[in-house]
Amino acid sequence: MSAAALKAVLPCLSLTVWFCILLSVTSAQKKPEDDATIRLFYYPNTKNASERIDVNLANASSFQNEKLVKGKRAKIMVHGANSFCESENFPMLSIQAYLTAKASGKEDYNVFCLEYRELAKVPAPLGVYSTFTEQFEYVVNTVGNKTARFIMALESNGVVPELSQVHLIGHSLGGQVVGTTGRIVQEMNNYQRKVGRITGLDVMNIFLVYKNVLKLRNLIDSSDATFVDIIHTNDGQIGLQGDYGKVDFYPDGGHHQTSCTQTGPIENLIEMTTGACSHIIVGRYWAGSINNRTLTACKADSYEDFTDSGCISDNNVTFGEYVSLSAFGKFYLDHPLIPAPSIF
Ligand SMILES: *[C@@H]1O[C@H](CO)[C@@H](O)[C@H](O)[C@H]1NC(C)=O
Ligand SMILES: *[C@@H]1O[C@H](CO)[C@@H](O)[C@H](O)[C@H]1NC(C)=O
Numbered sequence: 001m002s003a004a005a006l007k008a009v010l011p012c013l014s015l016t017v018w019f020c021i022l023l024s025v026t027s028a029q030k031k032p033e034d035d036a037t038i039r040l041f042y043y044p045n046t047k048n049a050s051e052r053i054d055v056n057l058a059n060a061s062s063f064q065n066e067k068l069v070k071g072k073r074a075k076i077m078v079h080g081a082n083s084f085c086e087s088e089n090f091p092m093l094s095i096q097a098y099l100t101a102k103a104s105g106k107e108d109y110n111v112f113c114l115e116y117r118e119l120a121k122v123p124a125p126l127g128v129y130s131t132f133t134e135q136f137e138y139v140v141n142t143v144g145n146k147t148a149r150f151i152m153a154l155e156s157n158g159v160v161p162e163l164s165q166v167h168l169i170g171h172s173l174g175g176q177v178v179g180t181t182g183r184i185v186q187e188m189n190n191y192q193r194k195v196g197r198i199t200g201l202d203v204m205n206i207f208l209v210y211k212n213v214l215k216l217r218n219l220i221d222s223s224d225a226t227f228v229d230i231i232h233t234n235d236g237q238i239g240l241q242g243d244y245g246k247v248d249f250y251p252d253g254g255h256h257q258t259s260c261t262q263t264g265p266i267e268n269l270i271e272m273t274t275g276a277c278s279h280i281i282v283g284r285y286w287a288g289s290i291n292n293r294t295l296t297a298c299k300a301d302s303y304e305d306f307t308d309s310g311c312i313s314d315n316n317v318t319f320g321e322y323v324s325l326s327a328f329g330k331f332y333l334d335h336p337l338i339p340a341p342s343i344f
């Protein structure tokens with residue numbers, strides 16, 4: 001392969017890059033079967049995040065596994081496109097952070113990760129979907145539907161005491177999956193009950209594609225759970241633009257993260273063109289917030305207001321995992337510099 005050709009495909013090897021999506025074209029091939037490819041993993045060992053148990057919807061006794069302690073809150077992570085549960089920036093760092101918080105005795109919950117790696121392939125193998133829109137609609141609905149059924153099974157088997165004790169955390173395409181999951185859970189309960197909390201981490205901007213075509217029905221929004229919080233780190237590019245949560249966080253203004261533009265001119269150019277680092281770094285922010293409650297975000301109408309006036313409102317909140325569940329609105333902060341994730 002020539003250097004030029006290699007450069008053209010390189011972005012496709014990184015996580016969730018927009019223009020690769022254009023590569024998916026027509027004809028007929030089988031879509032991945034959901035039961036075989038959508039799996040829920042439970043992490044029983046707070047000292048070893050590589051240990052995991054496959055919880056199987058078709059096998060009721062897998063919910064009775066003695067390592068799965070009943071009656072606790074649940075943290076369920078959902079990865080994005082071209083990703084899987086062992087991807088470092090998300091979900092792995094967050095799985096480890098939750099397990100660490102649990103080991104410290106400060107928090108008590110069961111930690112899960114929902115994996116759909118076959119369905120998460122972008123671009124999909126040639127010929128599986130005729131359009132990009134068809135792919136996203138299929139993936140979001142299929143994975144959302146299965147995840148909703150997993151959550152109902154966790155509840156009916158007593159693994160979680162109540163839907164309100166479930167917290168779903170989705171990155172990128174996974175952010176649209178968790179929103180859809182929240183909506184399907186409501187449908188399955190005649191709109192009488194909701195999941196407690198849904199967090200979207202730089203939720204994927206499928207708005208551009210879905211606008212008009214799907215009438216926004218697949219977009220995450222504040223009605224999907226009792227509390228919906230969204231962190232925007234690359235909005236308007238790979239990430240969704242607009243306030244769709246009850247709380248919307250805008251670190252560094254929400255477009256490009258300062259930690260991603262501290263390296264060199266080439267890296268900067270790649271970052272401005274693709275947004276990949278800013279889109280991915282949110283996983284590190286989230287994991288950091290689980291074991292570090294010290295970052296404060298301030299309520300403001302815009303980043304300009306926040307930078308001009310500072311934190312003048314007394315409505316400031318803790319950034320990330322420990323945000324007050326009674327908070328609402330737009331919150332800004334300058335995130336401390338952290339090492340940027342490698343995007344290749
Ligand atoms: C962690 O668990 C994995 C998977 O069960 C195992 O292969 C590995 O040896 C364990 N690591 C340690 C340090 O125990
Ligand atoms: C069902 O799950 C249990 C407990 O995890 C496991 O021991 C058993 O082998 C599973 N059965 C099947 C058919 O997969």
Ligand SMILES: *[C@@H]1O[C@H](CO)[C@@H](O)[C@H](O)[C@H]1NC(C)=O
Pocket residue numbers: 141142145146
């Ligand atoms: C959701 O899953 C159930 C059970 O597998 C299935 O019967 C139903 O048709 C699915 N609904 C959608 C919209 O995919």
Ligand SMILES: *[C@@H]1O[C@H](CO)[C@@H](O)[C@H](O)[C@H]1NC(C)=O
Pocket residue numbers: 288292294295336
């Ligand atoms: C926690 O946040 C503080 C304040 O920004 C920072 O100085 C510190 O390095 C962070 N610690 C960890 C473990 O992330």
Ligand SMILES: *[C@@H]1O[C@H](CO)[C@@H](O)[C@H](O)[C@H]1NC(C)=O
Pocket residue numbers: 296311313314315316
């Ligand atoms: C948050 O608000 C409280 C109450 O007004 C104030 O005392 C505190 O200094 C603020 N924190 C930050 C980081 O601005």
